[in-house]
Amino acid sequence: MAEQRNIGLTEIKRVEQYKDRWTSFGANTGIIEISEKLTPAQLRKFEIFQEYDDQFLERISPDISIARWKKTTMLFEEGSYIDIAFFLVNGSVDVYLEKQRAHSSGPIFDSSRTVLSLGTEPLQKGQARGADRTVFQMKSEQEERRGREKGSKEITFLSVMDFDIPSGGVIRLGPGEIFGEIGALSGWPQSVTAKTVSQCDLVQIRVPALRLMRRKSNALKSRIDKVYKERSLLAQLKATPLFRGVSEEFVKALCQKVELVSCDPDEVITKEGEYPDAFYIVRSGFVKLSQRLGEGQVVVSYLSKGSTLGETELLIDGTKGWLYTASSKEYTELVKISREDYQQIVASYPMIEKSLWSSVVARLKEAGYNKRNIGQSEFIDTALNAGLVEGNSILVIDLNVCTRCDDCVRGCADTHGGIPRFVREGDKYENFIITRACIHCQDPVCLVGCPTGAIRRAAVGDVVEIVDSLCIGCQTCAKNCPYDAIVMHPTKELWPDNMIPEGLRGKERMLATKCDLCYSSTAGPACVSSCPHHCAFRVSNIGEFQQLLAKG
Amino acid sequence: MMTKVIRKVAGSRWVQSPNWFWSFVLATLVSVVAYVFNLALSEVDPGNIWGISYGTAASILMAGAGLYAARRRTLKFRGLGKSFSWVQFHVYGGALAFILVLMHTGFRLPAGPMNWLLWILSVWVTLTGLVGIGLQKWIPRILASGLAVEVVYERIPELVQQIKSQTEELIETCSEPVRDFYRKNLAPALVNPQSRFIYYIDITGGIQSRMVEFNYLRRFLSSSEKDALERLEAAYKTKLELDAHYTLQKALRWWLYTHVPPSLVLLLLIIFHLYAVLYY
Numbered sequence: 001m002a003e004q005r006n007i008g009l010t011e012i013k014r015v016e017q018y019k020d021r022w023t024s025f026g027a028n029t030g031i032i033e034i035s036e037k038l039t040p041a042q043l044r045k046f047e048i049f050q051e052y053d054d055q056f057l058e059r060i061s062p063d064i065s066i067a068r069w070k071k072t073t074m075l076f077e078e079g080s081y082i083d084i085a086f087f088l089v090n091g092s093v094d095v096y097l098e099k100q101r102a103h104s105s106g107p108i109f110d111s112s113r114t115v116l117s118l119g120t121e122p123l124q125k126g127q128a129r130g131a132d133r134t135v136f137q138m139k140s141e142q143e144e145r146r147g148r149e150k151g152s153k154e155i156t157f158l159s160v161m162d163f164d165i166p167s168g169g170v171i172r173l174g175p176g177e178i179f180g181e182i183g184a185l186s187g188w189p190q191s192v193t194a195k196t197v198s199q200c201d202l203v204q205i206r207v208p209a210l211r212l213m214r215r216k217s218n219a220l221k222s223r224i225d226k227v228y229k230e231r232s233l234l235a236q237l238k239a240t241p242l243f244r245g246v247s248e249e250f251v252k253a254l255c256q257k258v259e260l261v262s263c264d265p266d267e268v269i270t271k272e273g274e275y276p277d278a279f280y281i282v283r284s285g286f287v288k289l290s291q292r293l294g295e296g297q298v299v300v301s302y303l304s305k306g307s308t309l310g311e312t313e314l315l316i317d318g319t320k321g322w323l324y325t326a327s328s329k330e331y332t333e334l335v336k337i338s339r340e341d342y343q344q345i346v347a348s349y350p351m352i353e354k355s356l357w358s359s360v361v362a363r364l365k366e367a368g369y370n371k372r373n374i375g376q377s378e379f380i381d382t383a384l385n386a387g388l389v390e391g392n393s394i395l396v397i398d399l400n401v402c403t404r405c406d407d408c409v410r411g412c413a414d415t416h417g418g419i420p421r422f423v424r425e426g427d428k429y430e431n432f433i434i435t436r437a438c439i440h441c442q443d444p445v446c447l448v449g450c451p452t453g454a455i456r457r458a459a460v461g462d463v464v465e466i467v468d469s470l471c472i473g474c475q476t477c478a479k480n481c482p483y484d485a486i487v488m489h490p491t492k493e494l495w496p497d498n499m500i501p502e503g504l505r506g507k508e509r510m511l512a513t514k515c516d517l518c519y520s521s522t523a524g525p526a527c528v529s530s531c532p533h534h535c536a537f538r539v540s541n542i543g544e545f546q547q548l549l550a551k552g
Numbered sequence: 553m554m555t556k557v558i559r560k561v562a563g564s565r566w567v568q569s570p571n572w573f574w575s576f577v578l579a580t581l582v583s584v585v586a587y588v589f590n591l592a593l594s595e596v597d598p599g600n601i602w603g604i605s606y607g608t609a610a611s612i613l614m615a616g617a618g619l620y621a622a623r624r625r626t627l628k629f630r631g632l633g634k635s636f637s638w639v640q641f642h643v644y645g646g647a648l649a650f651i652l653v654l655m656h657t658g659f660r661l662p663a664g665p666m667n668w669l670l671w672i673l674s675v676w677v678t679l680t681g682l683v684g685i686g687l688q689k690w691i692p693r694i695l696a697s698g699l700a701v702e703v704v705y706e707r708i709p710e711l712v713q714q715i716k717s718q719t720e721e722l723i724e725t726c727s728e729p730v731r732d733f734y735r736k737n738l739a740p741a742l743v744n745p746q747s748r749f750i751y752y753i754d755i756t757g758g759i760q761s762r763m764v765e766f767n768y769l770r771r772f773l774s775s776s777e778k779d780a781l782e783r784l785e786a787a788y789k790t791k792l793e794l795d796a797h798y799t800l801q802k803a804l805r806w807w808l809y810t811h812v813p814p815s816l817v818l819l820l821l822i823i824f825h826l827y828a829v830l831y832y
Contacts, residue, residue, distance in 0.1 A: 399696035401568075403688045404705060404801050407624065407635060414628035424704055431696045523630035530627050532635040533688070534568055 030073025032199070036065040046203055047176070048087050051217055063209035068201050075194040075202075076180065079457075082190060083207045083449035085181035088173055091200030095179065095192040096170040165192065172197065181210060181224055182232070185262065186284045186333055188443065189457075207448070214262065225260045233258070233335075240281070242308065242356075246349055254345070259336040263328035269309075273321040276313035279342040282306060284443060285332030288384060289324040291371055297325060298374065299381045300367035302389060305442075311356040312363055314342055324367070329384055330445075330482065379429070379546075386427045387483045388542045391439025392462035393517055395422065395527055396545060400431045401535035411530025412515075419489055421515040422527070430549060437527070438485040438515040440464050446477040446486060446514075455512070458519055465516040473510030486514045566689060569640050576644035580651060583609075587655050596658030603656055604829075610652035611822050617646040618819050621812065643685065650678040670825060673818040680811040687807055691800045698755035701793040705801040708745045708794050715794075716742040719787050726780050733769050738788055745798040752800070759792045 040057035043049040076082050183190045184207050214221045233255050287303040313319045346353045370376045413420035422437030440462045454470035455477045478486040493509040518525045528536045539545045567573045590602040597603050620642040653674045662671045723734045750758035766785045
C-alpha cells in the first residue's frame with residue numbers, strides 16, 4: 001500500500017480536503033493507507049471480486065481502490081453526493097441520522113410538478129410567474145405546498161432512504177457488508193452519515209465499475225438488491241401512496257417478491273405488442289413511452305419518479321400485449337412486480353384497483369391525445385431532451401420578442417465577476433429557445449463524483465451551486481451534466497508545485513461555472529431582470545412552459 | 553372613436569405593458585388639458601411660465617430617458633429595478649417629452665439656428681426611436697418564424713468559417729461534377745457572412761430559390777454522391793440562414809447609431825439651451 005501523503009504542506013486550504021479521487025468527498029481525510037490500480041490477483045483476494053475473470057477485473061481496476069481508514073472518521077455525510085460504494089473488509093462502521101428525520105423524510109419528489117397538463121390555461125397578462133419570484137419566495141411556497149400536500153397521493157416517498165433508521169437510531173455494519181451503493185447508483189444524496197467505529201479496511205468501488213459488476217454478476221445483483229430490500233424497500237413501499245392502507249404483512253411479503261430493475265440510458269424496458277408480464281414503479285430516472293406510428297415510433301408520454309407502468313395492460317381484459325414501448329431516458333431504477341403478485345394485490349385491495357383505474361384513464365387519454373397530435377408528441381420529445389421534465393428552473397427566451405441584444409448574458413456576467421453563466425444558445429421549440437443555462441435538476445447528476453464537494457445544493461430552494469474556492473477544475477461535473485450547462489473557464493492562477501494530485505502541479509487552474517439562479521440576490525436571476533423586453537422567463541416545469549407557448 | 557383606437561393599441565402586441573401605456577395616455581391627457589387651459593388664459597410662449605414648464609418637463613423626461621443607456625452599463629447593480637421598466641420609461645417618457653417640446657414651441661416652427669437645431673434633433677431622435685421600436689417588433693418575429701437556426705450575432709463569422717472548413721473537407725471526397733458545382737456555386741458564398749436585402753422582404757424566399765440549384769445536379773449522381781450533396785445542401789442552407797441572421801440582426805444593431813449619438817448631442821444642446829436661457 002502506498003505511503004500516506006503529507007497533506008499539511010499543501011498551500012491551498014481546499015486541497016487539504018483533496019487527497020486523491022477516492023477520499024476527497026468527505027470532510028475528513030482519515031485514510032491511513034490507500035492502494036489503487038490493483039491487479040486481478042490482488043482484487044480476487046476479496047470475496048466480492050472472486051467470480052470475475054482477469055480480463056473483466058483489468059477493465060474495472062482503475063475504478064477500484066482499497067483504503068485503510070482511521071477509527072472515528074466520517075466516510076460521508078447525510079445529504080452528500082458520492083459516486084462510490086463501500087465494501088467493508090475489516091472493522092465496523094456506524095450509519096446514523098445526523099439531521100432531523102423530518103428533514104430527510106420530506107418528499108424529495110412531487111409528481112404533480114411534472115405532470116403534463118392538457119389544455120392548460122394560459123397565463124394572464126401581467127400575472128406573476130416563476131421568473132418574477134426570488135428563490136426565497138419559491139422556497140417558502142414549495143415548503144408551504146409540501147406541508148399542505150402532506151399525505152396527498154401526489155407525493156411519493158420512493159427512493160428517499162437507503163437505510164430505514166428510526167430517529168436517534170444507529171446501525172452498525174460489519175465485515176462483508178456493502179453500503180453507499182444506493183445513492184451512488186441512483187445519483188441520490190446519501191440518506192445517512194457513515195463513520196468508522198474502529199480502524200477499517202474498505203474496498204471502494206466507483207459507480208462505472210459497480211454498474212459493470214452488477215450487470216455481469218447475478219449473484220452481486222441479488223446481493224445488492226437483497227440489501228436494499230432489507231434496509232429500505234419496506235419503508236419506501238409503505239410510504240408510497242399506491243400502497244397506503246395495505247397491511248404491513250402484505251407489503252413485507254411483497255418486498256421479498258419484487259425485482260429491482262436497473263436500466264442504462266435508452267434501454268428498452270417493455271416492447272409494444274409483447275406479453276405484459278409485470279407491473280413497474282419508477283424509483284428514479286425517466287422513462288419514455290412511445291407507440292408505433294407508420295414506420296417509426298411516436299413519443300406519447302413519459303414516466304418519472306413514482307409513476308407506474310403496466311396498470312393499463314393488466315387491468316383491461318383482453319389486452320394481449322404492452323401498449324407502449326418503454327425505454328429509459330437516463331440511468332433508471334424500477335421496482336418490478338410480477339403479473340401474479342399484481343393480480344393478487346388488486347384482488348385483495350379494491351382501493352388500489354380504483355386508484356389504478358384513474359391512472360389508466362389518465363394515461364390512455366394522454367397517450368391517445370399525443371398520438372393523434374404529432375406536435376404534442378414532438379413537444380414531449382423536446383421536453384425530455386432539453387430537460388424541461390427534469391429541471392426545476394429552466395431559462396427560456398421568447399424569440400418573437402427578443403431583440404438579440406444579449407443584455408441577459410451581460411447582466412449575468414456583470415453579476416458574476418465578468419464570467420457569464422450561460423450562453424444564449426440551445427434547443428429551439430416554436431418561438432422559444434431553451435437555453436443551455438443550468439436547469440437545477442431534480443436529481444442533479446453533476447453532483448455525483450465531485451472530488452471536493454464544490455458543487456452542491458445551496459440549501460435554498462432547488463439551487464445547485466459551485467463554490468469557486470473549492471473547485472479544482474477536474475471537469476467531472478461538466479462531463480456528467482447531460483445538458484452542457486457547466487462550462488470550464490481558465491483562470492490565470494497556476495496550481496502550486498506541491499499540489500495533490502500530482503497531475504495538476506504547475507498547470508493553469510480551470511474553474512467550473514454554471515448558473516446559480518443569483519440566489520444570493522433578492523432581485524432574482526439577473527438574466528430575467530436584465531432583459532429589457534420581458535422575453536426571458538424561468539419556468540419550473542413543463543406545464544409552465546406550455547402556458548407560455550399557449551400565450552404565443 | 554379615439555378611445556376605441558387607444559384601447560385597440562393597448563391590447564395589441566405593440567404594447568408590452570398596459571400599465572405603462574395607460575400611464576402615458578393619462579400623462580399626455582393631463583398635458584393636453586394643461587395646454588388647452590394655457591391657450592384659454594394666455595398666448596403660448598416658450599418664455600412664459602407655461603412655456604418654461606413644458607420645456608422643463610420635457611428636459612427632465614429626456615434626461616430620464618437617456619439614463620437607460622447608463623443603466624445598460626451598470627447591470628451589476630441589482631437594486632436599480634428591472635431593465636424592462638427602464639425601457640418602458642425610455643419609450644413612453646421620450647414620446648411624452650417630444651409632445652411637451654411641441655407644446656413648448658406652441659406647435660410652431662422655431663426661430664433662430666440654435667432652436668432649429670434643437671427642434672430638428674428632437675424630431676430626429678423621436679422618429680428614429682419609433683423606427684427602432686418598429687424594427688424591434690418586426691425583425692425578431694420574422695427571425696423566429698422563418699428560420700430553423702438561432703444564433704448569437706457575434707458568433708456568425710466563426711460559424712461561417714466552421715461551415716466552410718467542413719464543406720471543404722467534404723468536397724475532397726466528391727467527384728469532379730460536384731467539386732465543380734461547389735467551386736462555381738457554393739464556395740464564393742461560404743467565404744464570409746453576407747448581407748442581402750432580400751431577407752428584409754422575404755426571409756425564406758431567398759433561401760429556397762438558391763436551394764433549387766442543387767436539384768439538377770442531383771439527377772446525375774450515384775447514391776453515395778447524393779448523400780454528400782445533401783450534406784453540402786444542408787451546410788449551404790445553414791449558411792444562408794446565418795446570412796439572414798447577419799443581415800437582420802445587423803439592422804437591429806446599426807439602427808442604434810442613428811438614435812444614440814443624436815440623442816447625446818440633443819442632451820448636450822439642451823444643457824446649453826438651459827444655460828443660455830438662465831444666463832440671459
